[in-house]
Amino acid sequence: ENFLQKRQSNISAGIKNEGRTLELTLYPEVVSERPNPIVFLFFGDELFTSSNKFDVLNNEIAGGQARFLHNDYAHLLYGTGIVGLFCYLFILYSIFKIGWRYKKRQKDIYSWTIAVGIVLASLQLFISGLGDGLLTLQSRVYIFYFAGMLISHFRNKFNYV
Numbered sequence: 001e002n003f004l005q006k007r008q009s010n011i012s013a014g015i016k017n018e019g020r021t022l023e024l025t026l027y028p029e030v031v032s033e034r035p036n037p038i039v040f041l042f043f044g045d046e047l048f049t050s051s052n053k054f055d056v057l058n059n060e061i062a063g064g065q066a067r068f069l070h071n072d073y074a075h076l077l078y079g080t081g082i083v084g085l086f087c088y089l090f091i092l093y094s095i096f097k098i099g100w101r102y103k104k105r106q107k108d109i110y111s112w113t114i115a116v117g118i119v120l121a122s123l124q125l126f127i128s129g130l131g132d133g134l135l136t137l138q139s140r141v142y143i144f145y146f147a148g149m150l151i152s153h154f155r156n157k158f159n160y161v
Contacts (some may be wrong), residue, residue, distance in 0.1 A: 019061045019062075019067070019070055020070045020071045020074070020130065020131065022057075022060060022061050023057060023061070023069055023070065023071065023074035023078075024071075024073065024074055024077070026056050026057060026060055026061075027074075027077060027078075029056045029060075030054050030056045030057065030078070033054075033055060033056055040081065041081055041082060042081045042082055042083055043080065043081040043083060043084070044076075044077065044078055044079045044080040044081035044084060045078070045079065046079060047075065047076075047079030047080055047084070048079065050068045050069040050075065050078060050079070051066050051067070051068040052066035052067070052068075054067075054078070057069075070131075071129060071130055071131060072088075072128075072129030072130075073085060073129055073130070076088050092122055092125055092126050093122075095118065095121065095122040095125075095147050095151070096118075096119060096122035096123065096126075098118060098151055098154075099115050099116070099117070099118025099119035099121070099122060099147075099150075099151075100115075100119055102114075102115035102118065102154050103115035103116055103118075103119060111154075111157075114150050114153065114154070115150075115154070117146070117147075117150055118147050118150045118151060121143050121146050121147040121150070122147060124143055125140065125143050125144070125147075
């Protein structure tokens with residue numbers, strides 16, 4: 001019940017006060033508190049360890065308690081920096097672009113449906129990244145597997161690059 005009450009109060013407070021949003025808006029403060037802010041900005045620090053690691057987040061969001069990151073983009077930004085976040089977004093963009101390109105080339109409904117599946121898989125990865133944590137691998141592995149399988153099918157069947 002306590003968890004549900006806390007979630008309800010967060011929802012009524014608005015998206016700007018949601019912890020997942022604050023993780024990104026407080027990023028400049030977190031960068032400034034780091035011992036090597038430039039290195040942290042570009043390359044991050046420890047991708048898979050975020051609990052109780054960033055004092056600004058603990059104090060501003062969790063009221064002084066240990067807090068771990070709650071969305072993919074915050075995990076990547078804090079853990080791998082701008083470089084890692086850019087690489088991940090580029091992968092998502094590449095999957096979307098491949099699916100979109102295949103969708104435009106296909107004439108039969110079977111191939112068009114598979115191409116739309118690739119596009120939808122990439123969009124699902126992008127959107128779920130806003131709410132899930134990167135550490136919930138089962139939410140990502142199946143979608144990447146599905147998109148990779150469909151892309152491989154197109155490349156083998158139609159010799160697309």
